[in-house]
Amino acid sequence: MESQQAAPTGAPASTWCGELELTGAPAVTGVRPYGGQPRARVLVRLHGDPVGYVDVPAAGAGPDAAEVARAGRERHAPPIAAHLEAEGVRWAPGDEVPAPAAGCPGLVASDTEVTVVVCTRDRGQALAGCLERLAALTHPHLELLVVDNAPSDDGTRRVVEAFAARDPRFRHVVEPRPGLSRARNRGLTEARGAVIAYTDDDVAVDPGWVQGLLRGFARRPDVGCVTGLVATAGVDSTEEAYFDARAASWSTRCEPELYDLAGSARDDVLYPYSAGVFGTGANFAFDTAVLRDLGGFDEALGAGAPTRGGEDLDVFVRVLRAGHALAYEPAALVWHHHRADHAALLRQLYGYGTGLTAYLTKCLLQPDVRRDLVRRIPGGVRHAVEIRRRTGERLGEDVPPPRGALASEVRGYLTGPALYLRARRASARSRASA
Structure with missing residues (x-):
């Protein structure tokens, strides 16, 4: 289950991910070395705080820091201005970003x-x-x-x-x-x-x-x-x-x-x-x-x-x-x-399915929670369908969903309740013998 927050869309199957601090960082850095990917997704940060992402072309040694900074200031001007205003600094999108002031929350x-x-x-x-x-x-x-x-x-x-x-x-x-x-x-x-x-x-x-x-x-x-x-x-x-x-x-x-x-x-x-x-x-x-x-x-x-x-x-x-x-x-x-590989992804999605319905089964076993949750089930079904639609939109037309992804998750949904009841009994026996 997820929020309505928009995400970068149309991500190709090979995108380098990194970050850039707006206050004069000389290069975009990442936890993985740049490997020649044609595009980069960069987390833009201001005095350490994440303010948003920009998607830019990449080539040679990787994305250009000056271009990322320009795009970041332009795209995320409102949160940048709000952050600086909280420090007592007035800023306009065309201005350079100043170093942190004494009131910076990150300090x-x-x-x-x-x-x-x-x-x-x-x-x-x-x-x-x-x-x-x-x-x-x-x-x-x-x-x-x-x-x-x-x-x-x-x-x-x-x-x-x-x-x-x-x-x-x-x-x-x-x-x-x-x-x-x-x-x-x-x-x-x-x-x-x-x-x-x-x-x-x-x-x-x-x-x-x-x-x-x-x-x-x-x-x-x-x-x-x-x-x-x-x-x-x-x-x-x-x-x-x-x-x-x-x-x-x-x-x-x-x-x-x-x-x-x-x-x-x-x-x-x-x-x-x-x-x-x-x-x-x-x-x-x-x-x-x-x-x-x-x-x-x-x-x-x-x-x-x-x-x-x-x-x-x-x-x-x-x-x-x-x-x-x-x-x-x-x-x-x-x-x-x-x-990163097909089998591991399918196992993860199956586990997401089993974990979700196991957790919901636990909720349904609690009388005070059950009454509140049951009335929400129709909306929950619609929500699950919406998650799949939004996932497809984020992938874009160039990246098809991996084969078997939906089936693995649905199998998890169906088996989660029985697995929870079995695990709950085993946990009770373990505590009793401890």
């Missing part, structure tokens, strides 16, 4: 202790790249916790110990029971920080990621969860193009937003159960005490459980129903490497 410091948790299983090579980016985080009060989930060897431990030898912020713990929610709950048990942030081992975090998350918590005193922008790291295959088109609700939005159940009226007929609008588990953080009060993640949901997903959707709604607010903060930026 706000915090002494909050933050625990960053990465859950991983037998992916030492991918993990090393993730940890390199975590080591470059600039927030001064950090604990970096790697949860080694049901490992088959000591590869992950050796990778983490190598990082810990030069950076004592890193810590390695083992969760012997397989499952992402179990691993995340182990991280919650171990966390020392007042805020706990989660990301995945296929994600590259921005150096200012944690400061962005903390800005989300500072927006209102009742914020219990913050999600952030998960930008596409690259589009080098039809499969990546399709996933990119599907992920627009959390990969393109550059405006902060607050959600709650008290005063935030939403046009979405499924709100708040259309939980994909809030963000994704690749980039979210919680007030540690709030998450502990909620009991952590539902271990019958998530990767590694039969349901394969849905744990992030579930916890978002539980945060809201407990009376807390949720903040979407684009300054909390990470870059995501999408599924």
Whole structure:
């Protein structure tokens, strides 16, 4: 389920993705090296804040920074002007962009202790790249916790110990029971920080990621969860193009937003159960005490459980129903490497399907939620059809949907309820024997 946010359309099957800071950055940079792609999608940033994307031609050494800056100032003049006005600076689209002033929101410091948790299983090579980016985080009060989930060897431990030898912020713990929610709950048990942030081992975090998350918590005193922008790291295959088109609700939005159940009226007929609008588990953080009060993640949901997903959707709604607010903060930026081959994409889409209907089954099993949700089912069906239509529009005519994508997701929808009931029984037996 996703938001109505517009996304870049007509993306070809090979698009280089990068970013440019408007205040004089000499080049466009990306988490993947430029490889001769004919087009580039560039995230334009102002004093670190994402303001929007521009699509430009690319050749030679990559997209021209001056052209990207010109296009960015022209296309995203309103958010640029609003950002600078908040700093007390008047600006017109033809002007150069000044350096940050004293009132720049990105310069706000915090002494909050933050625990960053990465859950991983037998992916030492991918993990090393993730940890390199975590080591470059600039927030001064950090604990970096790697949860080694049901490992088959000591590869992950050796990778983490190598990082810990030069950076004592890193810590390695083992969760012997397989499952992402179990691993995340182990991280919650171990966390020392007042805020706990989660990301995945296929994600590259921005150096200012944690400061962005903390800005989300500072927006209102009742914020219990913050999600952030998960930008596409690259589009080098039809499969990546399709996933990119599907992920627009959390990969393109550059405006902060607050959600709650008290005063935030939403046009979405499924709100708040259309939980994909809030963000994704690749980039979210919680007030540690709030998450502990909620009991952590539902271990019958998530990767590694039969349901394969849905744990992030579930916890978002539980945060809201407990009376807390949720903040979407684009300054909390990470870059995501999408599924690049056909089989991996189909498995991911199947897991999206099972996770969604497993989470909805959990909602239907709660009498107070069931009454509210059942009346929204017709609108939900229309919403699902609309998602597919908008995904096709974003892909454009040049990139056909991968064969079997819809069928895999529909199979997931159909099997998710039974998988949740099975996982729920298994989780209860596991707790009883513990």
